[in-house]
Amino acid sequence: MWQIRTDLAVEAREIWSESAERQTELPGVIARDKTVAGFNVTTVKITDETGAAELNKPIGTYITLELDKFIRREDDAFNSGTITLAQEIGELLQLSPKDAVLVVGLGNSAITADAIGPMTIKNTMVTRHLVEKMPEDFGMLRRVSALESGVLGTTGIESAEIIKAVTEKLKPSHVVVIDALASRRLRRVCRTVQLADTGIVPGSGVGNSRQAISRETLGVPVTAIGVPTVVDAATLAADLAEQAGARNIDPGDFEQFGGDMVVTPKDIDSSVNDISKFVGYALNLALHNGLTVDDVTMFLS
DSSP, X not given: OOOOOOOOHXXXXXXXXXXXXXXXXXXXXXXXXXXXXXXXXXXXXXXXXXXXXXXXXXXXXXXXXXXXXXXXXXXXXXXXXXXXXXXXXXXXXXXXXXXXXXXXXXXXXXXXXXXXXXXXXXXXXXXXXXXXXXXXXHTTSOXXXXXXXXXXXXXXXXXHHHHHHHHHHHOOSEEEEEEEEEXXXXXXXXXXXXXXXXXXOTTXXXXXXXXXBSHHHHSSOEEEEEEEEEEEHHHHHHHHHHHTTOOSOOGGGGHHHHTTOEEOOTTHHHHHHHHHHHHHHHHHHHHSTTOOHHHHHHHHO
């Protein structure tokens, strides 16, 4: 049977619930919802191998922040949203004051729908050299390094290999990877951010899986930040058919028409630009205690 393509744990749980119209709780999975500063936050914790097998995701914590308030440009949505996301990132990272962090932007900067990672790096405060060379001025900041790993097609090197080499050289306490994801629902594309403490397998959502980037492969904790920017064409067709009232739809029925195509919004340029700034600012606030949004703006300007 066709596998619905999604990188989001919240959607994997939805798919499980929809199959056979299950009403029971999923064994090995704990989920909770909350609203913070007007932003909906869903946490899915996979606690054992049973839950991991059912959702086809590693054991760990997955947090999804819905960006509707930010997309609607409500008053103070950028400030309150970045602070909210920063708090969730901080809870996952659990950093000590002296911990150093390597931030990696995955993806192809030449393809807008795949450029969330590289563009977020441009909004990330790189401080390692400043803290080490000018501690009297920047000693209050965390040592943060940044890397754009590129893609295999342009570098000839797996991203995981590049990151591992840099990690072995710099010896960060933690690695944060940022990448574009695939969603099953058009309404979540460029409208959600997922955090995961399990690392990431780049390209898995669009059927182009690369080497995993995780604690097991790098030897240090890896937190993944992802933003869905595409929907598999067959999955989208099934989603739209369901919204139109059709029932018992199998996305595999549309595969012969959609093939390997993926769909992205027509305003993807502005969406990626806005969300990469949102994620970058939130990450800065999470990594450097005591900073404000204005502080980050001043540093990056």
